[in-house]
Amino acid sequence: MELAVFFAAAVVAVATGVVAVAHRNPVINVMSLVVTFFCVAVCYALLAAPFLAAAQILVYAGAILVLFLFVVMLLNAPLAESDQPRKLQRIFGLAAAALVGLGGAALAVVAIPGAGEGVVEGTAAAIGRLLVGPHLLAFELVSVLLLAALVGAMVLVKRKA
């Protein structure tokens, strides 16, 4: 049963991922990436990480891609007139991507031992206890980082007075 859900999610994720990077219409790119991220959230749920599955949907599908959509609409850029990769770019780009994908997949098949140790459920309570325990400093630094990004984005986008 879980295997069937995984394969369904994997096929949809890869298909929509390809559409997300290959289609020429940026709105379709963003919307199909939303579907990809939902499928990744399904994988998180299968991996005993319910908190991250919820965070994935809230943060990625809910916030980041909506931001992308806003920028796509705001720029209303012409469908890049010259968005054809150059010849060398096409050859080396495809080769590099294929190398990374095949290498990673081969390593995954060869190097990972079968059964793992006991599974720990990543609930919000368990993750939260780690966040405000051993990772407290990083947790606080993230808030500073987000503030800096917020101010930085506003400064970048602001028109000169």
Add this chain to the structure above:
Amino acid sequence: MSVPTTHFVTLAAVLFAVGAGGVLLRRSGISTLLGIELMLNAVNLTLVAFARQHGDLHGQVFVFFIMAVAAAEVAVGLGLLVAIFRHQQSIDVDRLNVLRW
């Protein structure tokens, strides 16, 4: 029966390759950023898979931090894209060949 770790890591490798292809082959700035997001998600998937493999939640905490940093990255990246578009009416990354404002 639970899904073996290998399946998830293989899926992550394929997703990462798709994202890398998007970054390397497209010339629109938005597609580049979308490809980066896809690669970050692939890495997150790997981390969660290994967190389950080792029965250790620290991997999932790491993914939480990556999500926060990705959100910051996207905000700044899209801000840069808007500024670039204002400057030269195009988001073709090949046209960004002067280090001058």
